[in-house]
Amino acid sequence: MTRRWHFMAAAAVLAAAMASCAPSSSGPTDxxxxxxxxxxxxxxxxxxxxxxxxxxxxxxxxxxxxRITGLSLADDHHIELLGxxxxxxxxxxxxxxxxxxxxxxxxxxxxxxxxxxxxxxxxSIPTASGLNVxxxxxxxxxxxxxxxxxxxxxxxxxxxxxxxxxxxxxxRIAIVTQVSECDxxxxxxxxx
Amino acid sequence: xxxxxLYRTAFIFHRYSDCVxxxxxxxxxxxxxxxxxxxxxxSVAFCVPELxxxxxxxxxxxxTFGAGVSLLKVVGINLSAQTGHSTSAxxxxxxNGNPIAHLGGTTDFPGGTKPGLIQQTP
Numbered sequence: 001m002t003r004r005w006h007f008m009a010a011a012a013v014l015a016a017a018m019a020s021c022a023p024s025s026s027g028p029t030d031x032x033x034x035x036x037x038x039x040x041x042x043x044x045x046x047x048x049x050x051x052x053x054x055x056x057x058x059x060x061x062x063x064x065x066x067r068i069t070g071l072s073l074a075d076d077h078h079i080e081l082l083g084x085x086x087x088x089x090x091x092x093x094x095x096x097x098x099x100x101x102x103x104x105x106x107x108x109x110x111x112x113x114x115x116x117x118x119x120x121x122x123x124s125i126p127t128a129s130g131l132n133v134x135x136x137x138x139x140x141x142x143x144x145x146x147x148x149x150x151x152x153x154x155x156x157x158x159x160x161x162x163x164x165x166x167x168x169x170x171x172r173i174a175i176v177t178q179v180s181e182c183d184x185x186x187x188x189x190x191x192x
Numbered sequence: 193x194x195x196x197x198l199y200r201t202a203f204i205f206h207r208y209s210d211c212v213x214x215x216x217x218x219x220x221x222x223x224x225x226x227x228x229x230x231x232x233x234x235s236v237a238f239c240v241p242e243l244x245x246x247x248x249x250x251x252x253x254x255x256t257f258g259a260g261v262s263l264l265k266v267v268g269i270n271l272s273a274q275t276g277h278s279t280s281a282x283x284x285x286x287x288n289g290n291p292i293a294h295l296g297g298t299t300d301f302p303g304g305t306k307p308g309l310i311q312q313t314p
Contacts (some may be wrong), residue, residue: 037303044243056240056295056303093211096241096294109241133301159270171303 032063
């Protein structure tokens with residue numbers, strides 16, 4: 001009997017610990033920012049510490065004005081997040097994926113309002129109207145000493161109304177030394 | 193006596209738009225009594241520039257075109273062996289040498305919840 005009680009107590013403690021560190025701290029994933037979109041991946045080849053701009057993910061806020069309370073890479077390995085911004089989009093083109101740091105490209109990217117960008121952490125996200133969305137733009141690099149760097153998505157924590165939510169984008173980000181290494185890496189980090 | 197015959201195949205062209213601009217592409221051919229309708233390439237409205245050089249992108253659904261029409265110059269990958277479009281295939285391509293390439297969706301940005309058909313434009 002005593003052994004059974006100990007087992008039940010341990011199970012209760014474990015359940016409480018899991019509850020305290022997972023869902024309540026990050027919030028549910030069914031908030032007004034959606035569920036992260038269609039699964040995909042972008043894989044680039046580059047040197048160690050070579051900076052890439054990743055700007056193919058976006059937020060379409062279907063709720064009231066919200067605020068991002070934290071942005072990070074999800075399940076990241078050897079990839080450095082050097083900067084993150086939210087850029088308003090009023091056209092049919094996102095910032096996209098480029099080599100180097102993000103810069104203003106008004107002639108190449110009409111409707112991408114880089115000059116109105118906000119730091120992602122603390123950014124105010126208005127209600128989406130028409131085709132307008134908010135582009136998540138990151139600067140990332142492969143850390144020294146590693147041939148592969150990757151993340152399973154972008155983790156955005158945000159507050160809308162009186163609730164906290166989490167958005168996990170479904171596009172993986174990978175940086176390798178040669179593009180021929182993309183296939184095997186993307187298979188290994190593919191969603192189960 | 194030598195008789196010369198001239199055979200002519202009439203192509204019907206449609207106007208499409210992609211991330212770069214508008215273009216005209218043969219969409220049907222009509223020869224004699226046969227009219228062959230090729231599944232139309234849809235216009236792309238939601239675009240994501242992809243960096244030049246060595247990259248590999250995979251997204252949800254691949255747009256394809258009818259057999260016998262090479263889209264190699266249009267979409268950068270040769271889809272001529274396929275007919276129609278798939279709703280489940282993943283499109284994987286390498287961006288090589290183009291100064292800028294775009295990945296475009298017909299109903300939303302690639303990576304969105306319902307991007308529709310996705311294709312690359314050089």
